[in-house]
Amino acid sequence: MVETLITLAAILAGAAFLMALYRFLQGPSSADRVVAFDVMTIIGITGIVLVAYMEGRGIYLDVALVYALLSFLGVIAVARYLERGY
Amino acid sequence: MDLLGALLLVAGAAFLFLGGLGLVRMPDVFNRIQAGTKATTLGTLLTLAGFACLRPDWAVKLLLIGLFILFTNPISSQVLARSAHRAGAEKSPLTGVDRLAEQEGRPS
Amino acid sequence: MIRLVIPFTALYAVWLGLNQSLAEDVLWLGAAVCLVLVWLFREGLTVFAEIRLSPRSLMATLGFTAYFLRELVRANLALARIVLSPTLPVHPGIVMVHTGLKSPMGRLMLANAITLTPGTLSVELQGESLYVHWVNMTTSDTEAATADIVAGFESYLKVMYG
Incomplete structure (x- = not known):
């Protein structure tokens, strides 16, 4: 039961990732791509924690935390860059 | 406890899915940011809570990740919305008013 | 210090x-x-x-958190209804609202809270004016929009930050 539910959650998150990827490739504007990228990294955090759970390795949680930090800084940096021209 | 965790996980993933769907379906960049930021924040908080139920020994670290996302996610969305607006991003023709463009003396 | x-x-x-x-x-x-x-x-x-350290402020923080979490869930359910409906019922607009908060941190918390609550997204903060993107705009009037979007959070944040 628990296994099935976890698989279902992984499929839903994977589908969400693919839809964000569609928006990332489709655009049309740079801001659209950055939103899609932001969503993809946040789904990626869930993905990393899922891998940590499957493998039973708590050290991957630190990877997820650093990933969250870097994606935040990345989005801010790109947004500041976009403000100066499209 | 495991079952509760798995259910929270599915609920969170469902919100992530809705966020992705919103990202594809919404008509302009501001609406897409709305869909993206709200759904991923709640979705990730729920999945992290789910994992915390599955592995109670990880709860503190998962809580830190959750708090970090709760505080940074709206900030990055807001900065992104602002830069999109300043760069003159196209708005859906459904848009009623744009007080910010009016205030800046740009056509809305 | x-x-x-x-x-x-x-x-x-x-x-x-x-x-x-x-x-x-x-x-x-x-x-x-x-x-x-x-x-x-x-x-x-x-x-x-800038947060005040007093029992009243602590109570307001708890109240704010509870109110915020409820609004976050409501926001997502409202969003789900929009995204899942075939006609995609959106009537967006960017409205101006006012805040009486003086503290920068209080204003940041307000802008963040607005971003995560039903149908609204802070776009720009200029002094006491906040520009908010609203997925389903019900009014373009500043006073009415302030009462609708800001007032709920501001009553808690006023106690916490002044």
Whole structure:
């Protein structure tokens, strides 16, 4: 039961990732791509924690935390860059 | 406890899915940011809570990740919305008013 | 000086949470790192000390958190209804609202809360004016929009930050 539910959650998150990827490739504007990228990294955090759970390795949680930090800084940096021209 | 965790996980993933769907379906960049930021924040908080139920020994670290996302996610969305607006991003023709463009003396 | 105690405590709590150990070297190293960080960024960190430390403020913080979580869930259910409906019922607009909050941190918390609540997204903050993107705009009037979007959070934040 628990296994099935976890698989279902992984499929839903994977589908969400693919839809964000569609928006990332489709655009049309740079801001659209950055939103899609932001969503993809946040789904990626869930993905990393899922891998940590499957493998039973708590050290991957630190990877997820650093990933969250870097994606935040990345989005801010790109947004500041976009403000100066499209 | 495991079952509760798995259910929270599915609920969170469902919100992530809705966020992705919103990202594809919404008509302009501001609406897409709305869909993206709200759904991923709640979705990730729920999945992290789910994992915390599955592995109670990880709860503190998962809580830190959750708090970090709760505080940074709206900030990055807001900065992104602002830069999109300043760069003159196209708005859906459904848009009623744009007080910010009016205030800046740009056509809305 | 006292204003740096709050960011130091918060940083130290994060350090202990990450290490999950109370070994002597972990405690001392964390204290040293947090002290250096707080000292290096002392100018920028004062905003974290704008929160008032009083029982009333603590109650308001709890109330704010509960209200915020409820609104976050409501926001997502409203969003789900829009995204799942075939006609995609959106009538967006960017409206101006006012805030009476003086503290920068209070304003940041307000802007963040607005971003995560039903159908609204903070776009720009200019002094006392906030520009908010609204997925289903019900009014373009500043006073009415302020009552609708801002008032709920502001009553808590006024107690917490002034």
